[in-house]
Amino acid sequence: MTAVTEHPTSVKSTTDPTVHVQDLHVRFASSRGEVTAVEHIDLTVAPGEFVTIAGPSGCGKSTLLKVISGLTKPSRGVVELNGAPVTGPRQDIGYVFQRAALLEWRDVEGNILIQAEMRGMPRAKARERAAELIEMTGLSGFEKALPHELSGGMQQRVSLCRALLHEPQVLLMDEPFGALDALTRERMNVELRRIWESTGTTVMLVTHSVPEAVYLADRVVVMSPRPGRVLEVLDVDLPRHRVYGDTMASPVFQELTTHVRSLLRTTGEAD
Ligand SMILES: Nc1ncnc2c1ncn2[C@@H]1O[C@H](COP(=O)(O)OP(=O)(O)OP(=O)(O)O)[C@@H](O)[C@H]1O
């Protein structure tokens, strides 16, 4: 099935946020007819911001990330990265999929370096950066390990290193921790937040977990059921450096998660 393109438009942004989405509609055509995945989406993400997206299954969260990355064409509306329209797959983006999607026959380093091979990055520089990322994500000593020798959390960290190898300005993450157990997921949340703090990358992350959405974000976007619209955008007024336990226990966190849950409950979805 392919996206139906209608009236592609391009409007120059005056403020040049990292991500600018305006009046986005995405419809898919199929033999069963048309499906409107998202409609009237307006969203702006500032440079270095961490935005999480929550919403019921099928409301178009993955579609939104794919449109921003240039993998799916909008049917209507504006999608810009750094003030320029997105017209096709972008090199300056890192994408982390729900499953780690590692090559079983390649070791940790080899899986991370695929990114460099696909982009024709100089090998020495790529290896140096891979070593830094391996260290940063606590994978040191496992450079030569194969995916089946790693835990699920470690595999996801390899996937994260691969997405960060080319130092993308924007990191799009589609339920990256959905397959992990609760404890590993918490650890990954803390690690991701730390990596984000030290790299300054702009992150958009889709999640079904309300605590994850609030803990990680500067702002949480809550979407309606399909056709997905933005129901509400919440500012997360928590310190930039977040200690996991303290954050969970804070009144601001409690209020925000309660509010996000109540919004999702109206959509029939809450964890
Ligand atoms: N390539 C495609 N062709 C046809 N329909 C599609 C395509 N991609 C997505 N859709 C439809 O668009 C809607 C939104 O899908 P999408 O994957 O964006 O939802 P989602 O919010 O990510 O859901 P989930 O939380 O289950 O991952 C769904 O109805 C889906 O069937």
Ligand SMILES: [Mg+2]
């Ligand atoms: Mg999805």
